[in-house]
Amino acid sequence: MKIESYHKLEQDSSSFNVLLKRSNNYKKHQSDEFLSLPQDTIPNLLIGDVFDALKKIPDKSISVIVTSPPYWNLRDYGSDEQIGSEKKPEEYVKKMVNIGNELIRILKDDGAYFLNIGDTYVNQNLQMIPQRVAIGMQNNGWLLRNQLIWYKPDHMPSPVKSRFKNTYEPIFFFTKNDWEKKIYFDLDAIRIPHKTKQIELNLSKKDYKGKFDGNENNVGASPGGRISITGENYITKRKIKTTQPIICDYLRFWRDKNNFTNKDIVNFLGADYKHTVGHWFRKDAGGSYPSIDDWIKLKSLLRFDDKYDFEMTETEEVLQQINYHPKGKNPGDILKINTAKSNFKHFAIFPEKIPEIAIKACCPKDGIILDPFAGSGTTGLVAKRLNKKSILIDIQPDFSKIMEERIGEIKVVSI
Numbered sequence: 001m002k003i004e005s006y007h008k009l010e011q012d013s014s015s016f017n018v019l020l021k022r023s024n025n026y027k028k029h030q031s032d033e034f035l036s037l038p039q040d041t042i043p044n045l046l047i048g049d050v051f052d053a054l055k056k057i058p059d060k061s062i063s064v065i066v067t068s069p070p071y072w073n074l075r076d077y078g079s080d081e082q083i084g085s086e087k088k089p090e091e092y093v094k095k096m097v098n099i100g101n102e103l104i105r106i107l108k109d110d111g112a113y114f115l116n117i118g119d120t121y122v123n124q125n126l127q128m129i130p131q132r133v134a135i136g137m138q139n140n141g142w143l144l145r146n147q148l149i150w151y152k153p154d155h156m157p158s159p160v161k162s163r164f165k166n167t168y169e170p171i172f173f174f175t176k177n178d179w180e181k182k183i184y185f186d187l188d189a190i191r192i193p194h195k196t197k198q199i200e201l202n203l204s205k206k207d208y209k210g211k212f213d214g215n216e217n218n219v220g221a222s223p224g225g226r227i228s229i230t231g232e233n234y235i236t237k238r239k240i241k242t243t244q245p246i247i248c249d250y251l252r253f254w255r256d257k258n259n260f261t262n263k264d265i266v267n268f269l270g271a272d273y274k275h276t277v278g279h280w281f282r283k284d285a286g287g288s289y290p291s292i293d294d295w296i297k298l299k300s301l302l303r304f305d306d307k308y309d310f311e312m313t314e315t316e317e318v319l320q321q322i323n324y325h326p327k328g329k330n331p332g333d334i335l336k337i338n339t340a341k342s343n344f345k346h347f348a349i350f351p352e353k354i355p356e357i358a359i360k361a362c363c364p365k366d367g368i369i370l371d372p373f374a375g376s377g378t379t380g381l382v383a384k385r386l387n388k389k390s391i392l393i394d395i396q397p398d399f400s401k402i403m404e405e406r407i408g409e410i411k412v413v414s415i
């Protein structure tokens with residue numbers, strides 16, 4: 001597969017072609033001058049343009065990429081090559097997608113890329129730049145696992161009167177791999193504690209105090225509603241202890257003893273059973289138990305003994321409860337995080353919480369973290385605090401001083 005055929009493939013969204021495109025992106029880079037990877041938690045800083053710097057990073061060497069690039073048409077970071085100063089949003093989108101192509105090469109197969117981009121209005125028209133970048137990356141083989149919403153409770157006051165004020169930015173969570181087991185994701189590391197206490201399990205039916213209290217007919221009418229009020233919910237379950245294949249053997253025995261076929265049984269029970277009867281006589285994943293009523297009907301036909309009658313026809317009310325996970329809950333895709341406050345002469349610092357969540361969830365013990373638009377080094381700071389190795393890239397040499405001030409020792413690597 002040659003690079004030239006790549007754009008043609010972009011038109012086609014079939015998963016086969018997505019795979020081809022991805023294998024294209026995985027093409028080994030032709031650089032024979034890769035830099036050596038960090039050996040300890042002192043962040044390595046590559047000063048230079050992101051495209052040049054990324055070429056120096058070996059294939060499949062990075063576990064987590066987390067970054068916030070310059071947004072389109074927003075700030076001047078004092079460099080001619082800086083991203084964000086393109087004339088049109090389309091040019092910016094193309095650059096960010098191209099950077100994605102380089103990042104997919106250096107990311108490990110089980111790695112993750114967290115990309116925080118803000119949007120811009122042109123003539124009162126929201127440009128949807130973050131989403132355009134995300135779609136461009138998807139077309140090039142990235143898998144978008146989440147569009148996380150970074151909601152800013154302390155968002156800037158806004159004078160706008162003819163639309164809703166903006167209070168969030170997206171953070172895209174991309175991976176290379178589509179198979180869950182092949183993505184490193186430590187949910188336990190980012191769980192958040194439950195706000196309410198779990199209701200005790202050992203309630204009995206008569207203790208029920210929900211809105212259906214005293215209305216026996218309605219018990220079970222709205223388990224969802226009731227569970228939200230009381231945390232408890234009963235379902236009627238049969239007392240079956242015997243596995244389905246054993247019941248199946250038992251029914252087969254009595255069917256054959258009577259010289260019946262499945263079709264004879266359908267004829268007896270009625271046409272509605274055409275697609276049901278076969279399942280009672282199967283032992284594979286498609287096998288099923290007859291319902292209580294059907295068991296009784298079968299008994300009148302096959303005249304089997306009472307060996308399994310009790311467990312196949314007796315029921316009990318079983319308390320169902322959504323059990324809280326002892327380590328807390330999945331944080332969900334809306335992250336409520338205050339903006340970063342800083343005295344440093346860098347205007348667009350992102351909150352430490354963003355790299356923290358990315359690293360905790362997606363970086364294995366010896367993984368390396370990369371921030372290709374490092375700015376004041378927030379990602380390096382958090383990586384070091386979490387005892388992880390990191391590589392930082394920024395075009396602006398002046399920011400290395402800010403990084404040193406924030407992080408302590410950094411290793412500047414010339415590219």
Ligand SMILES: C[S@@+](CC[C@H](N)C(=O)[O-])C[C@H]1O[C@@H](n2cnc3c(N)ncnc32)[C@H](O)[C@@H]1O
Pocket residue numbers: 048049050051067068069070071077081082083346348349350351372373374375376377378379393394395396399
């Ligand atoms: C939004 S800031 C990143 C802030 C960072 N997340 C922090 O917490 O400090 C974007 C950074 O990208 C850098 N940058 C802009 N164009 C670049 C390019 N072509 N190559 C590398 N870095 C670039 C800017 O100098 C700036 O520091």
